[in-house]
Amino acid sequence: MKRILALVLALALLATLTTVFADDGFVDGKFTETRHITVEIFNRNNDGGTDPTNNVWTDFIKQGMLEKYNVEVEFVSVGRWTEVDDLNNLLAIGDAPDICYTYSAPTILNYAGMGGVIDLAPYLEEYGDQLGDLKALIGEENLFYDKDPATGTVYMLQGAMPNNGRITTFIRKDWLDKLGLAEPTTTEQFHDALVAFRDNAETLLGADADKMVPYSTSTDIGWRNDLMSISFVPDDVTDETLFVYGYDDRHLLYPNYKEGIRQLNAWYNEGLVWKDFALYSDSTEEDNMMKAGYVGAFMHNWDYPFRNGEDSIAANLVRNVGEDAMYVPIDCFQNDAGITRKFLGSVVGSDRKTFLPATCEEPLAALLYINFISSADTIKYLQTGLEGTNFELTADGAYQILPATGEWVKNSGNNIDYTMTVNGLYLGEATDASTALSYPGIPADIVIQANAYSKTNGRIVKHFNVGTIVAENDVGTSLTSKRDALLTKAVTASVEDFDAEFDAGMADYLASGGQAIIDERIEKLAEVYGIQVEK
Amino acid sequence: MLQGERTTKQADAYRLRNKKMGFSWKTYLKRYWTLYLLLVLPIAFFIIFRYTPMAYILLAFKKNNILQPPWQVAWAKDNGFEWFIKAFNDKNFIDALRNTIVLNLLDLIVGTPMPIIMAILLNELAYPRFKRITQTVLYLPHFLSWVIISSITLRLFATNDGLINRAFGTAIPFVGTENNWRATYIMLGIWKECGWNTIIYLAALTAISPELYEAAEVDGAGRLRKIWHVTLPGIRSTIIVLLIMNLGHILGSEFDRPFTLSNPLVEGASKTISIFVYERGIQGSQFSLSTAVGLFQSLVCVIFLLLSNWLAKKFGERGVW
Structure with missing residues (x-):
């Protein structure tokens, strides 16, 4: 009897539960x-x-x-x-x-x-x-x-x-003025400006001449030199190719990327790049150099020098150096089609x-x-x-x-x-104007210009939805640190050793999971879209 | 630990006597209940934080899934050894293994004699107040974290901007090439821990009977002779015990030290197993893989420990147990 009663009660409970769930x-x-x-x-x-x-x-x-x-x-x-x-x-x-x-x-x-x-x-x-x-x-x-x-x-x-917008190049406007140079509009002019900074350290920094850093970067070279690196990527490269070689958001695997790094390596050996950038894993040291006024030019997030209000790089620079000391945005790295290409992320995704x-x-x-x-x-x-x-x-x-x-x-x-x-x-509609006003103390036109440059000639690679790339799951962070290591070593190598360093690092990157990702992307692209991309 | 240790023979004798006199565990519990009560906490600690988590070692042989308890997850491929096979086929793991062994061996070879030398030097100091101050100063670096030490290191040893290179107008890459970095790594380790590690040796030194020194003096031994024939033999068993314990850590790896001191130029030398586990396990959610690696690490450590203990006994020393 007890058992039957229990069964009935259980069924009743189940029935009420189902009705509760059925009616959402x-x-x-x-x-x-x-x-x-x-x-x-x-x-x-x-x-x-x-x-x-x-x-x-x-x-x-x-x-x-x-x-x-x-x-x-x-x-x-x-x-x-x-x-x-x-x-x-x-x-x-x-x-x-x-x-x-x-x-x-x-x-x-x-x-x-x-x-x-x-x-x-x-x-x-x-x-x-x-x-x-x-x-x-x-x-x-x-x-x-x-x-x-x-x-x-x-x-x-x-x-x-x-x-x-991702990245913009910044340069010290007051230094350019002091040396009678115009804002660079080509890679060559940019290089000339850096050389001028280096050679006129006494004029620009006086007693601190030995602290001169014409161009600073960090161990995240993929981000901090992106615009120059990708200016060597052929303009006619297809979306499919960029997808296959696009795992790394720093564009490391893009065709001809190596040449951009080779150029940075050359500049490093000319004494144009911050010598010890490789040793510092956080940005404090570099920020302090910028704030103190030792850095001539750099590439970073399009609003980097404007961030943090009173503690921004721009505000500190004015306090430490003088009213006219400021970083202005420039846009100067042309690719083979003669345009200043930027690879942007899609607005959604x-x-x-x-x-x-x-x-x-x-x-x-x-x-x-x-x-x-x-x-x-x-x-x-x-x-x-x-x-x-x-x-x-x-x-x-x-x-x-x-x-x-x-x-x-x-x-x-x-x-x-x-x-x-x-x-x-x-x-x-109020977005752009409001963005410009969201950096206290920074002239609105400079903010607008910096943002505009970060998107000028922007290209968004088409989204290929091929499902999960299994090879990407295990390796994420280790590939990121491999990338940084390979780029850092290649840039700081001597000019003669550059190829050896870069190739060895790239081989290691590919062997550690990079190649598997490329192969799987090629395979899935063919499977889902029927598009073949050459290896 | 050493002085109070009873030999097995003695322990057996005790047990026999207790049995004869009719003592059971209840008698002990009644008589020493306060002491047993004190034991409860440490035992609870070991059960909760050391033994219970061992159940999760199963993860090393199971599919990668931390959403279910390990005993419910399906076994991994290759009879459960999927992750071990994967690790040993992974170039990054092999590199990490090599780096761990190289750094630990160097630490062992260079690092073991240092505190001994330091302890003997301290022991020879005649003026007690100076001795005490020196000791305190030597202990200080032990209390700094590696994070702090690494930033001091950069200030001092950076290739171009570092204080030392600036002072001498040089550009020596103290932390910029793999071999130099290894040397800096080892030296910093010694600087930080050497003073602290002298404590045990100093304790052992106080246990040496002064009569031995007096006898040596009577025999006409000078300072160095006394150190060689009295001091060193007196602390030999301590040295061996500590060596055994260190050998047990040959595959163990610290995290903070290589992680904070590293930079991209020397990754080839600085990526140890602990960093591999951090990157794959905690950052990459590869829990099974990192558990497998951790298990392998522990296993090798235990083997080394047993081996070195056996060796020590073979050479007539007391060993750890």
């Missing part, structure tokens, strides 16, 4: 019962910052989600600089937030391979019409950006990076990625959150904030961002950590 309680775009989700947020531990999981911005998001979808939101903080390690830990103990984002696609695919990530495809199919704001932001076609051509699975949603771990019990609520956070109004509020406290509107409708303190402080620039699907200002 989602009526007219809103849950009938309050749902609860957890969301990842970067923690930057900034001085004077607020608790990233509980502040005026999270209040805004929580309230918005509750009103719009009846979903309760809770934030879980993850270290900004240890994001992958932290996510690894959280995923491993089954405690990851319901919505995670990271810059690292291999991390997501790795977990997907272990069964740890939700396949979004069925949800996107079924609830696609609920995701209007997300579609408007990243484009409807990009919803399935990562759909595996073989299995049809979608493990992540790509975010947008509206301003996809080359920045952050969002995914739902398998432990997420509310995939729909999570998707709705992603939609909510992608809406233009949400983004605008989070990026600008409170008028008078966080920004002032200028006469031409641009947002002049004010340095807020206290509870209205933003832990990340423009709150990019909260706007997880968009990285960078996204304010419609």
Whole structure:
């Protein structure tokens, strides 16, 4: 009797459970019962910052989600600089937030391979019409950006990076003026300017002449010399070839890349490049040299000298050297077609990625959150904030961002950590003008120019969706350090040894997994698109 | 550890006596319960942090999946040895293995005699206050982290901007070529740990009976003779025990030291197993591979430990156990 009763009760329980799950309680775009989700947020531990999981911005998001979808939101903080390690830990103990984002696609695919990530495809199919704001932001076609051509699975949603400028070259305008030189517009003129800096160290630096660094770089040569390196890549190279040889985001494997490094090696041996760059693994030393006014020219993120307000390189330079000391952007490295080529990431697909771990019990609520956070109004509020406290509107409708303190402080620039699907200002027509105003103390036209140069003659390599390249999963970080080692050694070698160093390093890079990636990309490209690329 | 150690024979005798007198473990527990209570914490520590994690060694033989407990994951290919085979086919692992052995051997060869020499020198110092101050100063570097030391190193030894090269107008790449880097690496290790490592030797030195020195003096021995015939034999067993322990670490590798001192020019010499494990395991989520490598490392260490202990006993020393 007892047993039968137990069976009946169990069945009854099961029946109620099924009805609960069958009716997802989602009526007219809103849950009938309050749902609860957890969301990842970067923690930057900034001085004077607020608790990233509980502040005026999270209040805004929580309230918005509750009103719009009846979903309760809770934030879980993850270290900004240890994001992958932290996510690894959280995923491993089954405690990851319901919505995670990271810059690292291999991390997501790795977990997907272990069964740890939700396949979004069925949800996107079924609830696609609920995701209007997300579609408007990243484009409807990009919803399935990562759909595996073989299995049809979608493990992540790509975010947008509206301003996809990467790198610009900067040079000391006051030094050029002092020596009667014009801003360089060709590689040769750039070289001449560096030689002039070197030869006139006494004039430019006086007692500190021995500290002169005409051109500085870092061990991340792939980034810090990119524009010069890729100016040797033939202009007529096809997208297919660039895809096959495009694993490394520093373009290391692009055709003829070696010649750009050879030129840097020659300059190094002419005494034009910072001699000890190879020994310093962080940027403090080099930044300090720039701030002290010893560096003539460098290539870096397009806004590098303008960042950090009062502590920016530009501001320090003025303080240490004088009013007229400044870095100006130039654009001078022509390729064989005579244009200053830049290889840019696509606006969608080359920045952050969002995914739902398998432990997420509310995939729909999570998707709705992603939609909510992608809406233009949400983004605008989070990026600008409170008028008078966080920004002032200028006469031409641009947002002049004010340095807020206290509870209205933003832990990340423009709150990019909260706007997880968009990285960078996204304010419609006001974007460019507002960007120019977001670097206090820097003339707007210089900021605009630096950004424009970083995108002049930009080329975005077509996206070939060939599914997961298995060979890329294991080797990521070790190939990155191999690349840096090979480039650093090649640049610091003597001119005679350059070929030997570069070739040996490249052979090592390829043997350590680089070749396997190229081969798999060729194979998959042929398989999915039927395109053959020569090895 | 050495002085208080009983031989097995003595222990057997104790046990026999206790049995005769009818002592059981309960009697001991009752009498010394406070001592046993004190033991609970360390034992709990070992169980929780040393023995329980051992279950996860299984990962080395399983498919790469940390989302499930290792006993639920399927076995890896090649009878579970997939990751070991993969590691030994991986050029990066072989390089890391070589670098680890080279650096540790150099450390052992150059690093072992240094604290002994230093301890003897300190022992010979006549003026106690000077001795004490010297000792304290020698211990200080031990308390600096490698992160700090590495940045001091760059300030001093950078090829062109370093203080030393600037002072002498030279451009010696102290940390810029692989061989120089190895030398700098070893020297820094000695500088940091030498003073600290003298502690054990100094303790052993105090145990040498002063009568022996007096007797040697009567026989007309000078300072050097005394060191050679009294001091060194007196600390011989300590030297051998420490050597055995160090041999046990021949494949073990520190992380901070090579990681912070390295730069891209010398990666060929500085990538040790610990860095390989960090890059593949923690950064690349290859948990099975890095567990396999870690297991291999431990295994070799245990073999070396057993071997050197056996050798020590063979040569008439006491060994570690």
